[in-house]
Amino acid sequence: MITVEAARDRARTKLGRSMPEWVAEPQMEPVLTIALKPPTERQVLLDQNVSVEWATGWRLLEQKDQVSGIHVEWESRSWSRVGQQRVPVRVHFRAPDDVAQFVGGEAAHRWRRMSDRAQKIRIALDIGTVLRPLLSQRGNRILALSDAAFTQVLGATMWLRDHPQNLMRPRQLPIRGVDSKWFTEHRVLVQSLLNAAGFSEAITVLDAETRIRFRILDPSLRPGGLGDVTAPASEVRGFTVSPSVVFVVENLETLLSLPDFPGAVAIHGSGYAVDLVSHITWVKQARVIYWGDLDSHGFAILSKLRSHLFDVTSVLMDEKTLLDHRDMWVGEPKPHRGRFSKLTLPEETTLARIRDEGDVRLEQERIPWEAALTQLMRSYDHAMEHSSVRDRPREGREA
Structure with missing residues (x-):
């Protein structure tokens, strides 16, 4: 048996989804029908009070909303031991407003708000089927405003529709009250x-290109002595430098702390950048x-980097480093629950330990710098050794 309250929950869900x-399109009647699953004769006999209370609830609702678009459909049941009974079998809602009235509360408020704003958008922008x-x-974004x-927002959209802009930066938009932050x-x-x-090309805004910061750790590779560079990504791609080893570090403080390394460049990875x-x-090439x-x-991030670059070695991201600095752990606010296909077995083991310990985090700057530098130098020496082997000409081939 679907009670009034249970039907209200279902109607609330339907209103949210639909x-x-x-809002966008006229609805055919009725917009919603809920089957009430009336009791069998056996169920009535087991607990007649529950069945009576259930039917009474629907009768009272029908009396209360008899002039609205909510209609309770009744049918007769002929039972051998209970006799002739009329039971509610379905409730029909003629229009979305009737569903909202039945549901009430915040859901009804959201419906009225959405209806009102959709109508304003429809009129202001002459939007029909694409609404x-x-x-x-x-x-949800429209409702949240x-x-x-x-x-x-609607005023700015109308202005841009009527005054198409081309190749402007956000702070150059000549709309009252609209700055780059807005x-x-x-x-x-x-x-x-x-x-x-239908005005998708009304505005073409030039965004500031993402900038990359890197340090050239080999003084002999620095053009004109320039060692600390921040530039748009497109310019960094064209920068003339040929390191054998590239350090990619997640935190800026780490980048700034690195000493000189012959043949090396360090880049601020800046997370998922x-x-x-x-x-x-x-x-x-490094x-x-x-x-x-x-x-x-x-x-x-490591797995993402390896999806683009074949030759990537991690450092200080092992289980021993994690456990040796247990006192430096903090909780990870929003841990990543995905699976990463480009990790080595030791890295997967370390990640599993991080999760088993309750999604902990060891930030790289919390590792004592001298200990970290020792490991970085070992990884660097290993990379340079293999770089030399890789670059060494094979026998039988010209150097």
């Missing part, structure tokens, strides 16, 4: 509204040593 569709995919993708913010926060929604209105690092030609935090994201 909101973009119901549904827009609301499916951006409905304050009234003032929604008005401003545009960064609302850009995706504004662009989605423009796309839905290693994607950019892996496309630098002179990085691809042996890469990666040192990240000992946590799930550190290993995720």
